[in-house]
Amino acid sequence: MTIHPTAIIDPDAVLGDGVEVGPYSIIGPGVEIGPGTWIGPHVVINGPTRIGRDNRIFQFASIGEIPQDKKFHGEDSLLEIGDRNTIREYATINRGTAEGGGVTRIGSDNWLMAYIHVAHDCEVGDYTIMANAASLAGHARLEDHAILGGFTLVHQFCAIGAYAFTAMGSAIAKDVPPFVTVAGNPATPRGVNVEGLRRHGFSQDRLQGVRELYRLLYRSGLGLDEARARIEDMQGGNEDAARMAEFLRRSRRSIVR
Numbered sequence: 001m002t003i004h005p006t007a008i009i010d011p012d013a014v015l016g017d018g019v020e021v022g023p024y025s026i027i028g029p030g031v032e033i034g035p036g037t038w039i040g041p042h043v044v045i046n047g048p049t050r051i052g053r054d055n056r057i058f059q060f061a062s063i064g065e066i067p068q069d070k071k072f073h074g075e076d077s078l079l080e081i082g083d084r085n086t087i088r089e090y091a092t093i094n095r096g097t098a099e100g101g102g103v104t105r106i107g108s109d110n111w112l113m114a115y116i117h118v119a120h121d122c123e124v125g126d127y128t129i130m131a132n133a134a135s136l137a138g139h140a141r142l143e144d145h146a147i148l149g150g151f152t153l154v155h156q157f158c159a160i161g162a163y164a165f166t167a168m169g170s171a172i173a174k175d176v177p178p179f180v181t182v183a184g185n186p187a188t189p190r191g192v193n194v195e196g197l198r199r200h201g202f203s204q205d206r207l208q209g210v211r212e213l214y215r216l217l218y219r220s221g222l223g224l225d226e227a228r229a230r231i232e233d234m235q236g237g238n239e240d241a242a243r244m245a246e247f248l249r250r251s252r253r254s255i256v257r
Contacts, residue, residue: 067120
């Protein structure tokens with residue numbers, strides 16, 4: 001380990017092999033940091049927080065602080081962060097609450113830019129991007145490969161589906177289905193995230209299948225329940241239809257329309 005002499009490390013914190021902690025950073029009790037993780041200067045990490053291996057956390061980030069929730073009264077809660085995440089300057093990531101299951105979870109290989117906020121009880125998958133100043137309110141869910149444009153605001157309990165894309169300044173008050181691009185305040189659907197899907201290796205045939213899912217939801221004239229039933233019928237051997245059907249089943253706030 002390489003610990004700067006001005007850093008303050010609580011005796012109850014557990015740091016893995018090769019962890020680096022920069023000047024004036026503070027690592028509190030109940031914090032576990034995996035091997036190879038780099039903590040820059042002036043970072044504050046409070047526990048209980050578990051951070052995996054090979055993460056990079058830049059200056060002035062606040063990780064594992066108590067929730068910004070008036071219903072929180074000091075009960076046990078946790079923040080879990082996976083491996084190989086990049087967390088940039090002034091990011092704030094809070095622990096969970098008893099009401100939300102007690103855990104805020106962030107997966108692996110995410111790119112969380114400056115001034116982002118992940119509130120209590122959120123679930124963030126893998127390979128996501130949150131651009132500068134994007135914010136997740138409490139209990140929100142961000143699925144794998146989703147991208148939030150800068151200054152995107154996500155209402156509590158909303159879900160952003162896998163491979164979805166939100167334009168800069170979007171205000172999300174309902175769920176955004178997988179593969180869909182949204183923009184505006186309030187956000188509305190603007191089509192399939194074609195460029196993003198191509199970058200992830202979607203073939204032309206697979207893109208056509210995703211376009212059909214989008215057509216059923218937004219251009220067929222069907223009501224949501226009927227469109228959902230049609231998508232349920234398409235699941236056999238179609239992983240994208242199965243992903244969409246599962247998302248619609250879990251939706252708590254209905255979807256952007």
